[in-house]
Each structure stands twice: as C-alpha cells, then as structure tokens.
C-alpha cells in the first residue's frame with residue numbers, strides 16, 4: 001500500500017497542522033454563478049495563506065453529466081495515468097474522458113496532469129455494496145495503490161480544483177472563470193510541514209462531500225482511532241481528512257441530519273444539556289455518550305458542502321473565525337467579513353455565529369430575500 | 381526459637397524533648413513503646429516496629445525519629461536484605477508469607493515513562509479558571525450508532541443504563557472487614573459529595589450505608605459474602621470480581637479475628653469464623669459461565685444497572701477482556717500488578733500479573749480492532765498515584781480509574797504493609813473498635829473529598845494545556861502521550877511514539 005502520509009506529511013508528524021482562509025458562497029435558489037467573485041474574495045485574504053495550497057469546490061458545474069460520478073484525478077506520470085485508466089475501465093463504464101483545461105500561469109510551476117472522467121458503476125461488480133460505498137472503496141484503492149495518481153474528487157455534478165499555489169493562482173491555472181455553479185467553496189492554506197504536494201491542498205473530498213477547514217484538532221488522536229473502527233483509513237494524517245470521514249460516517253452512513261451532526265462535533269456543554277427541556281436533553285446527552293470520541297476539540301472552522309447544501313461550523317468555544325453574510329437568496333461564509341463585503345457591499349444581514357451552532361444553506365430551504373435591506377444591520 | 385530477624389527500624393527518642401506523656405505507648409499497636417515506671421522513662425522494643433510513623437506524627441514534642449536500620453550486610457545484588465529476611469521468617473514459621481498492600485518491587489512504572497503534551501502557537505491552550513472544562517464521564521455500554529427519526533428529530537435509540545461520574549476517579553473495592561466501617565463511611569460520603577462511586581469490596585454493605593446506594597458499586601465475589609436482593613437493588617453498579625491485581629488467581633482470606641458481630645451480620649457468616657473466598661468463582665469456569673452470571677444479575681436487577689467485571693491484569697488480558705465484553709459486561713475493570721490488598725501471599729503479590737499500563741493499552745487496542753470498544757467502558761486500577769497518572773491512563777484508553785491505596789493514604793495510611801495483621805495503627809485496616817475510632821468519618825470524608833477535588837482541578841489544568849475542554853477528547857487520544865526511555869516493543873504495545881518524534 002502506498003503511504004500517502006509519506007507525501008503529504010513529510011516529517012511524519014502526528015497530523016498536518018495548518019491555518020487558513022475559508023470562503024463559501026451558495027445561491028440557495030439554485031441559480032448558477034461564475035467563480036469570479038469567490039476568487040476575488042479568497043484573494044482578499046491572501047495573507048492568511050502562504051502559497052502552499054489553494055483550492056475550490058464547485059457544485060452544479062456538469063449539468064450534462066449530472067447522473068455520473070465525476071472523477072477528477074491528478075497524475076504525476078503517464079504510467080500512473082495508464083494504470084488508473086485501465087482500472088477505471090474494469091470497474092466502471094467510462095462515459096466521457098477529457099483533460100481538465102488549464103492555462104500556463106507563471107506562479108504555477110511543475111503542475112501534475114489533471115484529467116476528468118464521467119463514470120457509471122458496473123453494477124455487476126458491486127456484490128451487493130451500495131454504489132456510494134463501491135465508489136469510496138475504488139477511490140481509496142487508487143489513492144493508496146497507484147503510485148503516481150490521486151483522486152481530487154469523486155462526486156456527481158461537482159468537482160474539486162486544487163494545487164500548490166495561492167488560491168487565486170490555482171483559479172487562474174484551472175480557468176475557473178469558465179465554470180458556473182450554485183455553490184462554491186474556497187481555501188487558502190498555511191501548512192506548517194508539507195513539502196507541497198497537490199493532493200494535500202483543500203478542499204478534501206469523498207464522493208460529493210467536501211470539506212475546507214481552518215484549525216488544529218487536538219482530539220485528532222481519538223477521532224482517528226474511532227473512525228478506524230468503522231473502516232476508514234486516515235492515510236494523510238490531516239485534521240481535515242478526519243472531518244470529512246466523520247461527516248461521511250454520520251450523515252451518509254448513520255443518516256443523521258446536520259443539526260445533529262453539529263451537536264456531535266461541537267456539542268453543548270454538559271451544564272447546558274442539564275438545563276435543556278427533556279426531549280433535547282435526552283438527545284444531546286445520548287449523542288455525547290455515544291459519539292464522545294467524535295467531538296472535535298480544539299480550534300476549528302469548517303465549511304462542509306455536498307449536493308444542495310453548505311454548512312459552516314466552528315468549534316464550541318469558537319477559537320477560529322467565521323462570519324456569515326446573506327444577500328437575497330445568497331449565503332456567504334468567510335473567515336473575514338471584509339472578503340464578503342468586497343464582493344457584496346450591501347449585505348442584507350451579517351453576523352458571527354455562536355460557537356458550535358451550524359449555519360446551513362440548503363436548496364431545500366432557500367433563503368427568502370428580505371423585503372427591505374438595512375445596510376450593515378442584521379435585518380431582523 | 382531465638383529469632384534471627386534483625387530490627388528493620390531504629391527508634392530515636394530525644395531525651396531533651398520527651399516528657400514521658402506515653403502518647404506513643406498508646407498510639408503504637410505493635411507493642412514497641414513501653415513505659416518503665418522504675419526509671420520514669422519511655423523505651424522501645426525496636427524489633428517490633430513496622431515503620432508506620434503513627435507515633436512520630438502524634439508525639440506532642442516531636443521527640444521521635446524512626447529510621448531504617450541500615451543492616452549493612454555485605455553487598456549482594458541477588459541476596460538482598462529482604463530476600464534474606466524472608467528466608468529467616470519462613471525457616472522460623474514454616475508458612476506462607478503474608479503481606480498487605482500492592483507490589484513494592486522495582487518493576488518499570490510506565491506512568492513515569494510517559495509524558496503529556498501541551499499546545500503552543502498553532503492551537504491555543506485553554507485556561508480552566510476562565511473557560512468551561514468538562515470531566516463528566518458516563519460509564520456503561522454504548523451502541524454503535526444513534527438513530528434519530530428524521531421528520532420529528534426524536535430519538536429512536538434507547539441506551540443501556542449509564543452511570544454519570546462528575547470526575548473520572550472512583551474509589552476501589554475495599555471490603556468491610558478488611559477495612560473498618562469508618563473507612564467505608566468516609567469513602568461513601570466522599571463519593572456522594574464528589575459525584576463519583578465507591579466500591580463495597582466483597583464483604584457486603586452495612587445497612588447504615590444503604591443511603592449512599594446511588595454512589596455505590598456492589599461487588600459480587602467468589603465467596604458471595606453479603607450478597608442478597610436488597611444489596612443488589614440498592615447499588616448503582618454491580619461488579620463481578622474475578623480477580624485482583626495484588627493476588628491474581630488467589631481467593632480472599634479474612635481472618636476470624638476481624639469478623640466482629642457487625643462484620644458477621646453484613647457478611648452473613650458466623651462471628652469469629654474465617655471468611656475464605658474461593659480462588660475462582662465456582663460457577664464460572666469459562667466465558668459462557670460468566671455470561672450467565674452477568675445476565676443473571678441483569679435479570680435480578682431488571683436491566684437497570686450496568687454490570688462490571690473485574691479481572692487482574694495478566695498475560696492474556698486482551699483476549700479475556702474481549703470475551704468479557706462479548707459476555708455482556710458493561711464495564712470492564714482491570715487491576716494491575718501494583719494494586720493493593722488487605723492480605724495476600726507475598727510470593728504471589730511480588731511475582732504474578734503485569735503492569736496496568738501495558739494491560740490497559742493492549743485491551744483498549746484489542747477492543748478497537750474488534751470494533752467493540754464502545755460496548756463496554758474500561759476502568760483501571762492498581763497504583764494510580766496522582767492526577768498525572770489519571771490523565772495518562774485516560775489518554776491510553778481508560779474511561780475512568782479506581783484509586784484504593786491513594787485513598788487510604790489520604791486517610792493516614794503510610795504503606796507499612798501490615799494490613800493483614802489487623803493491627804493497623806492508623807485505624808484503617810482493622811476491626812478492633814479501639815483502633816477504628818482513629819478514623820473519624822467526617823474528617824475522613826473531608827480528606828477524601830479534598831483529594832478528589834485537587835486531582836480534578838489538576839486534570840482540568842492538564843486538559844486546558846492540551847487545548848482540550850472535554851475529557852472525552854483525551855480518552856484514547858494516545859497522540860497526547862510520548863514515551864521516554866522505552867524500547868520499541870514497549871512503545872508499540874503502549875501505542876505511543878518516542879518523545880521528540
């Protein structure tokens with residue numbers, strides 16, 4: 001098995017530590033928009049990164065292939081590519097293949113090859129597994145068994161573009177101005193130990209779940225051991241990987257809604273639980289009793305996204321920043337308010353959410369545009 | 381027969397300070413000090429002294445010093461004084477050497493080879509004086525997942541009984557009879573005051589203490605002393621005792637002299653008879669038998685209480701623990717090599733079992749490999765000395781710890797290892813009414829509460845330093861530990877990295 005840790009976690013630290021800038025923008029009415037604003041916003045927080053990682057997740061960009069798994073795969077060699085393509089042909093019906101368009105950018109040196117594949121699962125191969133579980137297994141297989149390949153993203157009608165560089169440089173390199181989506185998240189990275197490997201940049205993806213993350217999770221050791229019990233292999237030793245797997249386990253496998261997941265990852269204090277009405281008390285107590293090992297302790301802000309939903313969450317004592325802005329049906333999440341105001345000066349509302357309380361934007365519950373916007377006020 | 385045993389201690393009495401008050405004569409239970417009326421002088425039979433320091437602490441003029449008798453035999457690493465004296469004792473008595481307290485040998489103490497982490501720069505440490513810091517721990521079986529009804533957001537999962545601890549430190553099993561009623565009262569009151577549990581040990585529960593039932597772990601051991609429906613009903617947790625770290629594979633022996641009227645009533649045995657617990661539980665010769673007793677007790681208590689199973693840490697602990705969890709134990713208790721006792725054959729105490737740190741690490745790892753770690757809580761005991769040890773135990777994977785010896789030290793014990801004699805000068809390990817009075821349950825409870833409070837505050841400091849504000853984020857988080865002075869194999873078993881790596 002290939003140790004991704006060797007590439008991503010050069011010094012074999014317990015985990016990769018990094019600090020970052022985050023940005024997320026979603027039109028909850030489902031309207032598509034270009035990434036131009038998102039790129040300007042994340043570029044405005046340039047100083048929060050150090051040029052060793054930038055990336056974007058875009059949802060809704062492949063409407064013509066919406067029902068197929070879209071794999072974005074990075075290759076360091078043509079042999080790696082040949083190997084993976086043979087593997088994909090065995091396991092999937094390959095509907096369409098192309099190289100991801102790029103344009104030479106002075107700041108980006110030594111880029112890997114990046115290709116995309118639209119795939120349909122060969123159901124006769126799944127042996128009763130769910131399609132999603134099958135895909136997850138194949139992604140892990142490529143990542144850990146093929147030397148020069150790494151899967152950036154593997155969800156439907158979504159993609160991750162990422163690499164070594166500042167996020168605005170990555171955006172330019174991947175021609176992100178040519179795509180539109182209804183949900184974008186972005187990340188600028190300040191890692192303290194990676195030698196600069198494209199796969200190590202955020203967003204981190206599994207299926208259509210993406211996570212961008214700012215923080216250091218002190219409970220990493222037990223979070224990882226807990227997830228290992230459920231068959232997740234934390235090969236990259238990044239905090240972000242743990243968040244992504246935790247979300248996958250809780251939301252996809254255990255079928256828990258986001259409010260509940262937030263109460264697991266950033267639970268209320270016992271003292272608060274004791275004061276709750278009995279129904280909530282019972283839920284929160286049970287969650288902490290059962291999922292105590294998934295409490296994410298230490299400073300973090302994450303923006304989690306999947307098809308139709310974007311979630312912002314901080315640790316329960318809010319040791320990393322997160323600002324929320326709303327304009328019409330558009331929800332903004334950002335490390336800094338200035339980045340939101342740069343691209344949307346006349347927000348309807350803006351606020352700093354309470355630690356541990358999720359902010360959720362969803363296509364199912366679109367934001368209702370405010371009748372009268374009060375400049376700079378909270379609009380309520 | 382003239383004894384060849386030398387005195388272990390030398391007693392120095394400063395004549396310029398001694399006022400012949402005879403306090404030492406009254407305090408010593410080993411007949412050391414005596415008053416010579418003819419000379420109007422207090423003198424000592426040094427050869428009887430066990431070094432418990434009761435007289436030293438109570439001498440009003442600080443006239444006494446008790447020192448080790450240097451016993452400068454010719455140096456010999458193999459034939460150390462202790463070895464020589466044990467042989468002398470046996471050649472004079474022809475019996476099994478008995479002793480009290482836990483293993484005192486120089487086997488590695490792994491706590492002293494583990495170091496804790498703290499946050500710097502990338503992650504802020506948290507100040508427990510200003511921020512909430514949570515030690516609350518729930519013991520009991522946890523399911524693999526929680527089910528929520530999505531439309532109404534109501535809970536579908538029903539948990540097995542859970543027990544809440546305000547701090548993850550409990551008092552270990554010490555039976556009534558081995559220790560006095562006043563010790564039980566002190567432990568019970570302190571546990572109730574601190575929101576934790578104390579453990580009856582295998583001698584039943586005095587009816588006067590039923591009111592502390594909610595903070596009581598009731599033990600069911602091989603002798604079944606004091607086990608009856610009310611005893612089970614009143615307790616919060618029931619613990620099946622298979623073994624004990626100080627004497628793995630050996631049953632209990634409470635000498636008849638300690639079986640007073642009250643002890644006999646509580647144990648349900650005739651006054652003055654020896655209380656002998658068989659080495660094994662005679663209805664448990666295999667893991668299926670254990671499952672039957674676990675479920676018999678669950679049935680008897682209507683599935684309202686967690687059932688704990690306690691074993692001594694031995695070579696196969698990991699496999700045994702896995703079997704215990706599969707047999708339905710809600711809590712597994714591991715008692716290590718250094719766990720104390722009121723009486724044990726010295727040869728067993730000194731040579732049988734393994735250090736708790738290693739047993740804990742391998743049990744936690746094994747249960748995780750098998751995906752059943754959530755099905756039982758792990759409680760460990762055996763030589764926990766301070767809150768640093770507690771934090772390290774939790775980081776290795778324990779849910780909570782039991783303290784026995786440390787609790788007795790809080791009550792005055794100086795580890796003189798005479799518990800088996802029934803003469804404890806500190807009034808702890810005795811049922812002689814004149815001596816048991818030496819522990820005042822009000823003061824005892826206060827000393828124990830203070831100890832728990834002090835350790836809990838320190839635990840919060842340790843957590844805060846790591847940037848963690850809830851104990852569950854430390855539990856099993858071995859990345860917060862580093863080893864020092866350990867071999868690769870030791871590091872591998874403990875599942876920790878070397879300091880600096």
Ligand code: SF4
Pocket residue numbers: 391407408409410411412413428429430431432433434435436446805
């Ligand atoms: S009280 Fe203890 S230390 Fe003092 S003489 Fe007696 S046995 Fe020795």
Ligand code: SF4
Pocket residue numbers: 432480481788792793794795796797798799800803804805806807808809
């Ligand atoms: S309990 Fe009493 S007899 Fe036992 S070691 Fe402590 S002081 Fe000595």
